[in-house]
Each structure stands twice: as C-alpha cells, then as structure tokens.
Amino acid sequence: MNTQDFYIGKQFNFLKSMSFAEKEVLLNHSSKLEIKKGEVIFFEDEHLKKLYCISNGACKFSLIDNKGKEHITKLLGEGDLMGRRSIITNKGALVTATAITNTILYSIDKDPVLLSLEKNNEFCQDVLKGFIDDMEDDAKKITYFQNNKKLKVRLAGLLLYLAHKFGTEKKGWINISLRRQDMADILGTTSEYVISLLTSFKNKNYLELNRGNIKINSNQKLITLMNSN
Template identity: 45%
Template sequence: MKKCDTIRVKQLNDFKSLSEAARQKMLNASETLFLPKGSVLFKENQHLNKLYCIREGACKFSKLDHSGQEHILRFLGKGELMGKRAMVTNNGAKVSATALTDTKLCCFDKNEVLENLRTNADFCNDLLSAFVEDANTNEHTRIIFCVHKGIKQRLARLLLYLTDKFGQHTNGKMRIRLKREDMAAVLGTSQEYIINLLARFRNAGFIKVERSEIFILSKEGLQKSI
C-alpha cells in the first residue's frame, strides 16, 4: 500500500513538534487508505493498531444501543483523527467509524506514534490538546442536538452545523450528503418524519431538494426555525 507523501494532521499541528527525522520515520511507516462511501473503518470494541487521519472526505462516529438502534455521536472531516483513545489505552474502540463520503485516510503506525509519545513531551502535549478539543467538540454537539427543543428545531440546527463544518457549493448545495436515516439517527426520530420536515423547509423556501441532494437557500430562515 502506498505511503503518505505529507503529514496533514490538523489536530496534532501537522506533527510539527517532531524532528524532521522523526516525521520522516513516521511517513515511512505510514500508508494511505481509500474508504468508499458507506464502508466501515472499524467497529465498536475492535482493537486498533493504526492512528487514522482524514485527508479527504468525511466520517461519522456511532454506537449501537441494546436494541441495535444506531446513534450518531459525531461527524469528522479533513485533518481530524480517529482511533486516538483506543491506540493509547490498548482498549477496543468505543465507537464505530463509517465513511459518509468517499474518504482518503492517512494511517500511522501505532508503535511509531507511541514511541514519539514516550520520547517527546511536546508531541504528548499535542495529543492531550487533541483530546481536549474532542471533549469541547462533543460538548458543543450536545448543545446543538440535545437541547430540549422539538425535532424541527434540531433538524434546522443539524443542517446549519453540517453546512458550517463541511461547507457548501456556490449554488448552495451542501458538500456532504447525509442520508435521511442518518439524520434520523442523530435526532432520535423516524426517517419518515425527517422527510416530512425537509418538505416543510422546502415549502418555506429555506432549502431545495434534488435527487436527495440538499441545497441551503436561506440560512436565516433555518436560524429562525430554531
């Protein structure tokens, strides 16, 4: 498998705390991975021997409850890491990671990462900062999606959040296409109700829907729906 040609890890400051020799050694032990849309990178409780960084595309973290219902916990994009906790603790992954789009990953060898953590205090601090960032992000998404408001308001929040995080094309089309069942999994409702609410937003002129693609026409309108 092809090695990564550069290190672009936003959450670890692009490994700038490492020496040039250490960075090159990390690259030599790396590999690129293409994950087609819908593919699972790892599952809950799976033991990991790689640290994954998203170079292109988007992924989701999710968990299954006792009844087998999926709950989406987080969306990840370019420069974000997957597998940090499982790699450092040697425990299995707490979540499943799935590609929301065709996704390109840079995979770093666990032993190389751990060696740098043992020998480089600055690199260790970078990883700690990444954990803090994750905690802040998780708290932010809880505020967005788990406040005591109706599904309609939370769906408007979700559309705005995804647009802010992943962007949109000049014609308003969202850069990330989230399936209706995924929206339902985030908000704890049925796919049918999500479709009904999207139709309301469309009729109000806030969005346009073409072949399951969503175009944001009025952020102001969605904001007023919250």
C-alpha cells in the same frame, strides 16, 4: 508518502513539533487507504493498531443498542483523527467508524505514535489539544442539535452544523450528502419524519433539495428556528 499529506491533520500537528527523524519514522509506517461509502474502518470494542486521519470524505462514529438500533454519535470530516483514544489507552474502540462517503484515509502504525508521545512533549501537547477540540465540538453539538428541543428545531441546528463543519460549494450546496436515515439516527427519530420536516422547510423556502443534496437558502431563518423553544 509526501509530508504535505499530513497537513490536513487538524489534530495531528506533528510537522511543527517533531524532529526530522520522527517525521521520517511516521512516514515510513503510514499508508494511504481508499475507503468506499458504507465500508467499516473499525468496529466497537476492536483494539486498534493504527491511527487514522481523514484526507478527503466523511465518516461517522456510531453505537448499536441492545435492540439493534444504530445511534450516530459523531460526524467526522477532512483533517479529523480516528482511533486516538484506543491506541493511547490500549483499550477497545468505544464506537464503530464507517465511511459515509467515498473516503481517503491515511493510517499510521500505533507504535511510532506512542513512542513520539513518550519522547516528545510538544507532540504530546498537540494530541491533548485534539481531545480539547473534541470536547468543544461536543459542546457545539449540544447547542445545535443534541438537546431536548422539538425535532424541527434540532433538525434546523443539524443542517447549520453540517454546513459549518463540512462547508458549502460555490452555489451553496452543503459539501456532504447525508442519508435521511443517518440524519434520523443522529436526531433519534425516523427517516420518514426527517423527510417530512425537510419538505416543510423547502416549502417555506428555508432550503432547496436535489436528491440527497441540501442547499440552505436562509441561514438566519434556520438560526431563528434553532434558537426557539
């Protein structure tokens, strides 16, 4: 594998903090995985033997409650890592990771990662910064949509969050097509209600809909709605 493949690891900046020998070890213990939409990468409570980095596509972290309902806790995109906590603590994963688009991952064996953490202080600091990035993202989600405001307000925030995290293509369409059920699971409501709200937003010209795709016509209108009570 070419070292260029790892530049996408926003939270895994080992190219600057590792020696040539350390890089070679990791590269020799890594592989490229092509994951289909809907495929599970790892399950809740699974003890992981690999660290995963998203090269292209998107994944979700989720939990299943005692009634069998899924709760999506995090959306992940290009450059995000999965499994870091589990391999460091040697404990089972807290969540299930599932591809929500066709996704390309790079997996790295656990042992050389742990050895580098033990031997290389700069690399250890990079990994710690990744945990801080996660905390900042969690705070952002509270601002955008994980709060006690009305559902239409939180949906506006979720759409802005998706556009910010995954970006938009040239014509303005958000780069991720999220199932309405997934949006409902994030917001704690039903897919029918999400569809109704999206239709209302469309009628007010806040956005455009094309099958599963969404284009925001007015960021400012959604921001104003998100900031309302």
